[in-house]
Amino acid sequence: MLHAGETPPGLEARAGDARLRFAADADELVGALPGSDVLLTWDFTSDAVKKVWHDDLARSLRWVHTASAGVDRVAFPELLAAPLTLTNSRGVFDRPIAEFVLGAVLAFAKDTARSLALQRDRTWRHRETETIAGRIATVVGSGPIGQAIAQLLAAAGLDVRLVGRRAADGVHAFDELPGLLPDSDFLVLAAPLTGATRGMLHSGTIALLPERARVINIGRGPLVVQDDLTAALASGRIAGAALDVFEVEPLPADSPLWTMENVLISPHMSGDVVGWKDMLVELFVDNLERYRTGRELRNVVDKERGYVSSSGGRA
Structure with a gap:
């Protein structure tokens, strides 16, 4: 499992036996992606994933989660065409x-x-x-x-x-x-x-x-x-x-x-209230447990429409 950006509060303690790789920028992401099956994009303003993406590098990915309601930073054609599930943080904001x-x-x-x-x-x-x-x-x-x-x-x-x-x-x-x-x-x-x-x-x-x-x-x-x-x-x-x-x-x-x-x-802060990062981690950790146990993921994005069009979906 891989994360890009700052360390989400409490994630390491709650990730169970998942092996975490952290990438702060595009250069680090290139080295961390191979072999990863889950990608958490914590910095919703970053275009690092799009910058480094190619199919061979991300071949092992099965699930990408973004810590935002909008998915426009990661919904580029190559990722959308890949055989993976995309989820967002709908409900937090x-x-x-x-x-x-x-x-x-x-x-x-x-x-x-x-x-x-x-x-x-x-x-x-x-x-x-x-x-x-x-x-x-x-x-x-x-x-x-x-x-x-x-x-x-x-x-x-x-x-x-x-x-x-x-x-x-x-x-x-x-x-x-x-x-x-x-x-x-x-x-x-x-x-x-x-x-x-x-x-x-x-x-x-x-x-x-x-x-x-x-x-x-x-x-x-x-x-x-x-x-x-x-x-x-x-x-x-x-x-x-x-x-x-x-x-x-x-x-x-x-x-x-x-x-x-x-x-x-206001500087893109309309949904950022005290405790919002904890809520983002809570949602991701719940989905991570669902992913590991083969259950339905929350907030699965319809790749054709660009948003969550139903209450669920499968990994």
């Missing part, structure tokens, strides 16, 4: 991300950023703020994270429309999205990054939003054509954005997004 989204909605409605700026200037300026009750939130992504967001926003009084790949009970199909945008007060992007969703928010779809709309992206940066969104924010075409993910991370220091008063920026 659902509630934390939903709380983050609700916090962003409230921050916009209650003009929190301006209050903090005025406080720093010791300026007393009375204003009226917005209520979120009855506002419309369109949440794109009907997986566990999107569902958790929808439930929490609905509990706070918003009218929520959930959008998924295809229509289902309480879920709009992705191709219905253009018709949902014109009256959306909040557009929340929680979809996996796939060929269908890459660049889904661009100048054309932004033009369908009302000027009062705020965009919240907690999915993946490339869901958005960032230059188009930046232009819309700068011109006042839409009212604001809360962005946790970006096309390039870290966000470059010269990006105009940093200085926009109507933009809230």
Whole structure:
């Protein structure tokens, strides 16, 4: 069994008799992969696996697990074509991300950023703020994270429309999205990054939003054509954005997004709450025991769709 990145807390003590090989970078990964049957990619921002992959090097692999909900860093064609199982960390981030989204909605409605700026200037300026009750939130992504967001926003009084790949009970199909945008007060992007969703928010779809709309992206940066969104924010075409993910991370220091008063920026941390790494280890250790005993693995990714499309799957 092999791990790439920093040492996950408690993994060595809980891995049983599994033989661990650690690789901190691509060079070390080249030496550690041969003969390994399991690969844990702990650093979800790393492209090391893609950089070093070739079929002979990874011939022994039977299972790859990523410590993230998104699999875009490891879902490259060669790995997807290999006879192995891919799993993710679905379920760990659902509630934390939903709380983050609700916090962003409230921050916009209650003009929190301006209050903090005025406080720093010791300026007393009375204003009226917005209520979120009855506002419309369109949440794109009907997986566990999107569902958790929808439930929490609905509990706070918003009218929520959930959008998924295809229509289902309480879920709009992705191709219905253009018709949902014109009256959306909040557009929340929680979809996996796939060929269908890459660049889904661009100048054309932004033009369908009302000027009062705020965009919240907690999915993946490339869901958005960032230059188009930046232009819309700068011109006042839409009212604001809360962005946790970006096309390039870290966000470059010269990006105009940093200085926009109507933009809230966070460094890809919407799901990272106290204890999140322990929860990631807990999930992996449970799956490792399932793998060793030939039982069904949790969070098996549908390689064609690029996300978990059912509750299980077999190694």
